[in-house]
Each structure stands twice: as C-alpha cells, then as structure tokens.
Amino acid sequence: MMKKEFVGERIRSRRKALKLTQQALASGIGVSHVAVSQWEKEETVPRGENLLRLAEWLQCTAAWIIDGDGEVFAAPSSVSHLSTLPLISLAQAALWLQEQRLSIQQQATRFLYSDVPLSELALAVMLEDDSMQPDYRPNDTMIFDPAVAPQPGDVVLARVNGIAQVRIFRLLAQHQDEEIFSLRPLNEDFPAVTSSENSLKLIGTLMEMRRYRSK
Structure with missing residues (x-):
C-alpha cells in the first residue's frame, strides 16, 4: 500500500537537497509549479510519465518517491548545470x-x-x-x-x-x-x-x- 502521507515530504526534501526551486523542477518535468506544490502538499500524487520525469530530476527511483524504497543518489548530474x-x-x-x-x-x-x-x-x-x-x-x-x-x-x-x-x-x-x-x-x-x-x-x-x- 502506498504511503501517500510521506510522498510530499520526500519530494520536498529531495528538491531542497538538490537546491531546486519548485519552478525549476516544474519546468524540467514539463508541468506547472502549481502541480509540484500540490505534490509536496500531498493534494495529488505524481503518476505515469510525470512520476518518471520527477524521479529523473530528483536523482532517485520512482519507488522511493512513492514508497520510500530504493537508493537515493546524493550527487546531482545535469540538474546542477x-x-x-x-x-x-x-x-x-x-x-x-x-x-x-x-x-x-x-x-x-x-x-x-x-x-x-x-x-x-x-x-x-x-x-x-x-x-x-x-x-x-x-x-x-x-x-x-x-x-x-x-x-x-x-x-x-x-x-x-x-x-x-x-x-x-x-x-x-x-x-x-x-x-x-x-x-x-x-x-x-x-x-x-x-x-x-x-x-x-x-x-x-x-x-x-x-x-x-x-x-
């Protein structure tokens, strides 16, 4: 069962660790910054292609975002540029x-x-x-x-x-x-x-x- 109550906190903490604003993350994924805000407030949950793109930008697995499972890579790659x-x-x-x-x-x-x-x-x-x-x-x-x-x-x-x-x-x-x-x-x-x-x-x-x- 998905632990939806922790999804937003994981997204927010990982975004801040990579020094990304909500606008920067949203632009990279191709969604509005409102969508990112809703994910972090746990009003909605990222799904499908948006979830995969979010995982790519947060340098982690989709499973970690949703369930807290999997490794989180500490070093950002292209996002740092x-x-x-x-x-x-x-x-x-x-x-x-x-x-x-x-x-x-x-x-x-x-x-x-x-x-x-x-x-x-x-x-x-x-x-x-x-x-x-x-x-x-x-x-x-x-x-x-x-x-x-x-x-x-x-x-x-x-x-x-x-x-x-x-x-x-x-x-x-x-x-x-x-x-x-x-x-x-x-x-x-x-x-x-x-x-x-x-x-x-x-x-x-x-x-x-x-x-x-x-x-």
Whole structure:
C-alpha cells in the first residue's frame, strides 16, 4: 500500500537537497509549479510519465518517491548545470542584442529553467503566429542562444525589418566576411526574406522547444 502521507515530504526534501526551486523542477518535468506544490502538499500524487520525469530530476527511483524504497543518489548530474532564462515577448526579443538587453533582463517577470548547456545571452520566447506550422504552433515556448552559430536548416530567431520572427536559416553565399542568407517560414502563406534585400539580424539559434498541454 502506498504511503501517500510521506510522498510530499520526500519530494520536498529531495528538491531542497538538490537546491531546486519548485519552478525549476516544474519546468524540467514539463508541468506547472502549481502541480509540484500540490505534490509536496500531498493534494495529488505524481503518476505515469510525470512520476518518471520527477524521479529523473530528483536523482532517485520512482519507488522511493512513492514508497520510500530504493537508493537515493546524493550527487546531482545535469540538474546542477541548470540555466535560468528570461521568458520575454517577441517585441522585447527584437532589442535583445542591443543596449536594452540588461534592462529587459531586469524587468523580466517570467523565467524558464533548462539543463541544456547555454550561454549567458540565451533567452526564451513564445511563438505568436502560424508562420511555423505545422512543426511549431502558437504558444510553443522556444529557447534560443545567440552564442550558437546556425547551420543550414536550423530554426533561428531573427530581427526582420525591426520585427523578431522565428524562421528557418539557409546560407545562400559567403562573400569575404559577409554571409548572404535567407529566412523562410514553414507555412507557405508567409513570405521568405533574404539578407541582400532586407534588414536581417540573427538573434539566436533554437536550442530547445517546449509545448505544454492546454487545459
């Protein structure tokens, strides 16, 4: 019989031992921080894929979470390399590589956490339109890193004539130190653009995408 009365205490103590906030743990699992809070208060019990992901992030077995059985590994692995990223609007992202970046960081009220190796310039945005359908949808959360140079076919965040957009990168030509490239959407209803005819500035290369189930 599951000892439900101890589940929340085990989750909370293990999370604190690994120096994870509820938000960081929730982001890694792919649930809301409210869900983690409910687990720790024993209002609900993690199940299925959420339980497996929780065990992975807490460096323990699912059996230990539910029943207190099994070994708990003291040394965190990739969780110790957690990065904190501001989740900003596309309008703010258009100014990210300019002098306003520090101000935007300081004003941010929403953050994501990632165990993917990222530079200090990394940022997160939410897709706002249908331009990248069918692979990417509105409200998909995307993490970009300006320190990673894109390869042909990579998804990038770029400033297109002053507006931040998510597009597919394609290198067209290399002239000395200047790259001529195009940015194209996946949705054919939106136009492709080239750096030879438009004001384009690459902001970052896609490192991670998250899609949360709507209620």
